[in-house]
Amino acid sequence: MDFNYDDNQRMLFDMVDRFLTDKHDLVKREALLKDPAAEAALWREMAELGLMGAAFPEEVGGFAGSSADSFVVMERFGRHLVTQPYLYTAVIGGRLLIEGLSGDARQDAIGPVIAGERQLALAAGSTHMLRSAEDTSFTAAADGAGWTISGRMPVVLNGDRADRLIVAARTSGSTGEREGVTLFLVDADAQGVSRRSFRMIDAFGAAEVVLENVAVGGENVLGPVDGGVALVELALDHGVAAVCAEAIGAMEYLIPATAEYTRTRIQYGAPLAKFQVLQHRMADMYIQTQTAKSMALVAAMSLDGDAVERQRMISAAKVQVARSGKYVGYQAVQLHGGMGVSEELDIGHHYIRLNVINQLFGDSSFHLARFGALARPVAA
Amino acid sequence: MDLSIDDKVQALRQEIRAFFAKNLPPEFARKTLAGDKLTKEEHKQWHALLREKGWHVPLWPKEHGGPGWGPMERFIWEEESGMAGAPRLNHVSQDLLGPVLIEFGTPEQKAELLPRILSSEDWWCQGFSEPQAGSDLANLQMRAVRDGDDYIVTGTKLWTSYAHVANKIFCLVRTSTDGPKQAGISFLLIDMEQPGVTVSPIYTLGGMLSVNEVQIDEVRVPVTNLVGREGGAWDITKFLLGNERLMGAWIGVNMAFARQVRERLEQVGPDGRKRSENAVLAQRVAEVETDLVALRYTTYRVLADELSGKAPGPEVSVIKVRGGEIMQNLTELLMEMAEAEGMVHPLTMPHDGLPVVPFELEHMAQQFFDKRKLTIYGGSSEIQRNIIARRLLNV
Numbered sequence: 001m002d003f004n005y006d007d008n009q010r011m012l013f014d015m016v017d018r019f020l021t022d023k024h025d026l027v028k029r030e031a032l033l034k035d036p037a038a039e040a041a042l043w044r045e046m047a048e049l050g051l052m053g054a055a056f057p058e059e060v061g062g063f064a065g066s067s068a069d070s071f072v073v074m075e076r077f078g079r080h081l082v083t084q085p086y087l088y089t090a091v092i093g094g095r096l097l098i099e100g101l102s103g104d105a106r107q108d109a110i111g112p113v114i115a116g117e118r119q120l121a122l123a124a125g126s127t128h129m130l131r132s133a134e135d136t137s138f139t140a141a142a143d144g145a146g147w148t149i150s151g152r153m154p155v156v157l158n159g160d161r162a163d164r165l166i167v168a169a170r171t172s173g174s175t176g177e178r179e180g181v182t183l184f185l186v187d188a189d190a191q192g193v194s195r196r197s198f199r200m201i202d203a204f205g206a207a208e209v210v211l212e213n214v215a216v217g218g219e220n221v222l223g224p225v226d227g228g229v230a231l232v233e234l235a236l237d238h239g240v241a242a243v244c245a246e247a248i249g250a251m252e253y254l255i256p257a258t259a260e261y262t263r264t265r266i267q268y269g270a271p272l273a274k275f276q277v278l279q280h281r282m283a284d285m286y287i288q289t290q291t292a293k294s295m296a297l298v299a300a301m302s303l304d305g306d307a308v309e310r311q312r313m314i315s316a317a318k319v320q321v322a323r324s325g326k327y328v329g330y331q332a333v334q335l336h337g338g339m340g341v342s343e344e345l346d347i348g349h350h351y352i353r354l355n356v357i358n359q360l361f362g363d364s365s366f367h368l369a370r371f372g373a374l375a376r377p378v379a380a
Numbered sequence: 381m382d383l384s385i386d387d388k389v390q391a392l393r394q395e396i397r398a399f400f401a402k403n404l405p406p407e408f409a410r411k412t413l414a415g416d417k418l419t420k421e422e423h424k425q426w427h428a429l430l431r432e433k434g435w436h437v438p439l440w441p442k443e444h445g446g447p448g449w450g451p452m453e454r455f456i457w458e459e460e461s462g463m464a465g466a467p468r469l470n471h472v473s474q475d476l477l478g479p480v481l482i483e484f485g486t487p488e489q490k491a492e493l494l495p496r497i498l499s500s501e502d503w504w505c506q507g508f509s510e511p512q513a514g515s516d517l518a519n520l521q522m523r524a525v526r527d528g529d530d531y532i533v534t535g536t537k538l539w540t541s542y543a544h545v546a547n548k549i550f551c552l553v554r555t556s557t558d559g560p561k562q563a564g565i566s567f568l569l570i571d572m573e574q575p576g577v578t579v580s581p582i583y584t585l586g587g588m589l590s591v592n593e594v595q596i597d598e599v600r601v602p603v604t605n606l607v608g609r610e611g612g613a614w615d616i617t618k619f620l621l622g623n624e625r626l627m628g629a630w631i632g633v634n635m636a637f638a639r640q641v642r643e644r645l646e647q648v649g650p651d652g653r654k655r656s657e658n659a660v661l662a663q664r665v666a667e668v669e670t671d672l673v674a675l676r677y678t679t680y681r682v683l684a685d686e687l688s689g690k691a692p693g694p695e696v697s698v699i700k701v702r703g704g705e706i707m708q709n710l711t712e713l714l715m716e717m718a719e720a721e722g723m724v725h726p727l728t729m730p731h732d733g734l735p736v737v738p739f740e741l742e743h744m745a746q747q748f749f750d751k752r753k754l755t756i757y758g759g760s761s762e763i764q765r766n767i768i769a770r771r772l773l774n775v
Contacts, residue, residue, distance in 0.1 A: 126650040128719045135651045154737050155720035176652055196736060199728040201586060201745035206724070208736045267516040277762060333752050337514055337760065338539050338591075341752050343583040352585060352749060356723060359716060365660035 003297050005072065008065055012054060012072045019049060020080040026346045029081060033203055039161075043084060047116020055090035060098055060110050067238065067303035071245040071296070078249025081349055083203045085121075088158035089113060091242045092130075093120025095235040096166050100183060100222030109164075109185065121162035123153050123209050124232060125169065129359045130157065130239070131366055133168035133181050133232040138211065140169035140182060146217045147171075149184060152210045159207030160197035162188050167211065168228050178229045183222035190214055202356045203349075236361045237314045241303055243357045244296035244317050247325040250350045251289040254332040257347065258282060261336055278335060285328045292324035312374045315367035322364050325354035385452075393456050400464040403429050409465035413636055414740045415747030416726075417590075420503075420545055423469040427500045430469075437474045437498060439623060444482055444490075445498050451686055455626060455679075462632020463639075472542060473497045473504040477550055479623050480567075484608045484616055489569075507537035507551035507570075507594060508617075514539075515763045517552070517617075518561040522596065524553035524568055530600045531555070531568065536593060539757065543579045543592035547572055551596075552617065555610050567613040569605040570596065584753070586746035587727045621758075625692060628700035628758065629679045630707055631672075637710035638672050640740075641665055644717045655717060668709045675702045694771040697764035704754030704761065715748040 005013060023042065032039050046052070054069045056062025064070070070091055077086060090113065097109045097120075112118035125136025138151030149169050159165070165186045173180030186193065192214035195207040223231040259282055262273035272278055299317035302310045329351035333340035340347050358364070385393075400409075408426060411418055418426075430436040438457045440446025449457065461468070478497050481489055496502040513520040522535025533553060543549065549570050556564035572579070576599040582591045608616050645665050649655045656662045682695050715722045721737035722744035729736055755761040769775050 127721055128650055129723065155724065157720075196730040196732070198730060198736065199725045200723050201725050201749070202723075203725070208730075266512070267514065267519070275762075277765075330752075334755060334760070337756050338509070338753075341584045341749075341756065343585060343587070348585045348749070348752075351752075352745075355715075355745075355748075359719070359723060363716065365658055368660065 003294070006065070009069060009072050012069065013076065015049060016051065016073055016076040017079075019046070020076055020082065024080050024082055026081060026349065029083060029203070033083070033199070039084070043119075044116045046084065046086070047114065051086065052090045052094075052114045052116055055086075055094045056098065056110060056114055060106060061114055062110075066301075067241070068300040070238070070242050071300040074242045074245035075249040078246035078353075079253050081250075081346055081353070083205075085119060085158040085161060085204065087239060087242050087246070088122065089118075089120045089162075092122055092235045092239045093162075093164075093166060095238045096120075096122065096183065096222055096231060099234060100231055105219060118163045119158065119161045120164050120166060121156050121158040122232070122235070123156045123159065123165050123167045125151060125153050125167070127154060129356075129361065129363075130236060131362045132236075133183075133229050134178055135175050136168045136170055136181060137175075138167055138169035140167075140171050140184060142171075143215065146215055147182075147184065147221075149186065149211050149214045149216060152208070154208050155200075155206050156195075156209045157200070157204060157206050159195060159209050160205040162207075164188060165193070165209065166222065168232060172226055180226050181228040181232075182225050183228040183231060184216050185220040185222055186211070186214060186216055190216075200356065202353045204356075233311075237310060238303060239361045240314045240318045241296070241299040243360055244292075244299050244321040247321050247354055247357050248289070248293050248296045250354055251285075251292065251325060251328045254328055254347065254350055255282065255285050255289060258285070258332045258335050261339070265337075272335070281331050281335065285331050288324035288327050292321045295320040308374055312371055315362075315371040315374075318362065318367045319364050319371065322358040326358055329354040389452050389456055392453055393460060396457060396460040397464070399433060399435075400460065400466060403433075404464055404466055408467055410739070412467050413465035413640070415743035415750075418467050423467060424500055426467055427469050431498075436500075437478055439475050439479050440482065444478075444494055451626075451683055455631075455683055458627065459632040459635070462630065462634070463636050464632075465636060470497075470500055470503055472506050472546075473500075473502060475624060476506060476620055477504045480550075480607065480616055480620050483619060484567075486604070488604065489607065493569075502548055503542070503546040504548045504550060505540050505543045505546035505572075505594075507540055507549045509537065509539045509757075511536060511538050515760055518565070518614075520552055520554060520565065522551060522553045524555050524566060524601070526555070526603070527600075529603050531603060531606075533568065533570065533596050533599045533601050536595050538593050539582070539591045540579075540594045541591055543572070543594050544581055544589065549577075549594060550607070552613050562614040563611050565613040566610050567607040567616045568601055569607060570599065570601050574599065585749035587725065588746060588750050590750075622692065625696040626679055626683065626699065628696065629675055629703040630754075631676050631679055631703075634672055634675070634703065634707055634710060637707065637714065638669055641710055641713045641717070642669070644714065650719070661713075661717075665713060668706060668713065671702070671706050671709070675699065675706055678702070694767050697759075697767045700758070701755075701761050701764045704751075707754055708748075708751050711744075711748040711751050715744040718744040 050063055051073055053063040054073050057064050101109055124130055124133045125138040138149055140147045140149040149167060165188055167184045167186050168181050170180055171182040192212045194210045197207045200206050262278055263271050265272045295317035298313050302313040332347050333351050336347050339345050427436055434447055437446045438454055442448035481493055510520045524531035524533045549572050551568050551570055552565050553568050554564050555566040576597045578595040580593045581589050583589055645655050679699055686692055718741040721741045724737055726742045726746050
């Protein structure tokens with residue numbers, strides 16, 4: 001057993017950290033959010049460094065030794081409060097392309113993503129934070145050799161910047177059924193696609209996506225017709241592992257930042273850090289973070305293994321990391337007092353992101369239920 | 381023991397309800413309940429409606445233009461206002477400063493300033509916290525140095541609510557550095573519309589603007605603007621905070637949130653099933669509902685003791701801690717049940733054509749993050765627990 005980075009992952013970590021230390025902090029992020037051209041330039045730079053390739057195995061042109069390599073990238077993104085959509089484009093979108101296509105079509109689709117020339121977004125068709133695809137409100141009807149898709153999704157994460165939308169649409173059966181959902185690769189500029197952009201509370205971009213009789217060719221189907229739900233589940237498991245890593249990066253930053261603040265903030269004639277109640281609170285933050293980190297690493301290492309074990313560990317990790325992240329973020333804000341709720345400090349922004357992560361890709365009640373349904377004896 | 385509320389108070393509750401039903405503009409209630417903010421003009425419009433009824437300064441005695449309500453009537457007013465989504469207007473002037481001037485002001489201060497609050501001409505803000513004086517308020521540094529008939533005031537106030545819409549500020553200032561810290565603090569009224577006063581906005585999580593930094597640089601303030609005696613601010617401050625001590629329960633507002641939570645729980649979610657079928661969620665909702673019932677009766681118990689003549693004590697710390705926690709839990713449930721539509725940034729939403737997300741969901745995340753302040757300001761939850769430990773448990 002080894003919970004540490006290997007040499008290649010260590011190099012990746014150092015490279016990402018140097019790059020982000022230089023290019024990204026709260027002030028620079030504010031400027032980026034107002035400047036789409038600068039955001040696009042940063043994205044290309046990240047691709048040139050090979051970050052997109054870290055999400056793709058070598059057989060499709062990437063550099064990943066295993067799916068766990070994305071852990072390294074996402075953990076640093078979490079530390080540096082990065083709002084660039086690596087998660088939606090490389091991790092989730094990328095996984096759907098890897099599993100849903102084959103041969104030349106796959107290479108043609110993945111190449112531009114690794115090169116930083118193309119962004120992706122999953123439009124699973126519902127109002128939840130990408131939990132599943134069986135309740136999509138998009139519908140697709142066969143039309144000769146192709147399909148015609150219609151529907152509306154109010155909040156498509158990274159829908160604002162995506163060049164290609166991966167749309168989960170019902171092709172047979174009725175809402176809620178596992179069978180009958182098909183994934184389509186849709187050009188965001190295609191006839192009949194309309195988008196209105198905005199940002200989420202954590203500053204990530206999003207868009208409302210409306211499809212009106214959008215025609216797509218049969219070659220744009222990802223995975224089996226009527227069999228898209230399992231594919232989305234797999235991709236979202238990769239998403240869960242990624243945000244678990246991101247949350248660990250945030251938490252491991254918040255603890256020393258909070259400790260430092262309490263050492264320097266004087267009230268009642270003493271540093272706040274002298275008050276035992278606050279020492280214990282910070283010790284609890286540490287306990288929460290350590291248990292969460294174990295599970296985030298387990299999640300990353302479970303991605304390429306047995307499917308049932310993967311789902312169990314992903315769900316267990318999501319529950320633990322979400323709970324820990326909310327606690328650590330809340331206490332970091334509380335112990336920073338007024339400064340914690342100010343937008344000037346990064347503390348509150350981390351707390352916001354940790355709360356969004358809690359909601360993303362299935363909340364705790366969803367993952368507790370899934371874990372329970374797959375339960376087997378703990379010793380097994 | 382008796383749980384009933386007397387008939388006169390019940391009648392007032394019905395009268396308030398009927399008044400809101402008839403007069404509260406639905407758009408104001410809709411905005412308030414959805415976590416959106418009203419403009420100053422909208423506040424003035426609501427003030428005028430209340431004024432006709434004589435309810436525009438609910439804490440004031442009759443001789444100064446208020447309804448002359450006792451503690452129970454005031455509490456019922458707060459409950460009903462919160463539940464109906466009535467905006468709290470110019471609260472700092474009407475509920476905080478007004479009663480202070482009535483109790484401690486000179487005849488000249490009352491004659492000049494009370495009518496300007498009654499007419500909503502003056503919007504006051506409260507200059508208490510400073511960069512080095514948060515929980516430890518007695519550590520404040522803003523100096524007021526006597527020079528003839530004036531004080532010369534210099535210093536910085538932080539987290540000052542509504543300073544960006546106010547024209548006047550009442551400040552705790554240090555007039556002496558001798559003796560105990562509390563004894564050197566005075567209560568001073570300062571006009572903000574003059575050189576030397578600078579207001580800088582502080583944006584809080586989710587892009588909210590409700591607090592500010594107020595810098596005061598060598599501003600001359602006439603000695604006649606002193607409230608009470610020099611060095612006497614500590615007792616005035618205790619009186620001021622005492623006037624809103626049951627407010628920290630936020631019973632009415634919490635009940636309005638709880639109603640929204642329950643409504644949303646009973647709705648059909650995107651998966652075609654009622655949210656209440658989710659046992660985990662249903663239990664969380666029921667738990668916070670029972671928390672709220674317990675807080676409501678705890679608040680009534682403190683109120684009943686007060687009516688029977690018992691001096692209010694540190695029990696109100698229980699109310700403040702729980703009121704904040706419960707509101708945080710309720711707004712969290714609202715945000716989570718609103719799913720992706722509740723996680724949008726309201727300041728970035730497109731406003732062409734149909735709304736992207738329903739109006740009532742647009743502010744859910746912003747509102748949740750804004751409520752973090754409840755366990756921080758006005759004496760953090762840690763301070764409240766210190767008070768309970770020291771003053772009630774003698775440890």
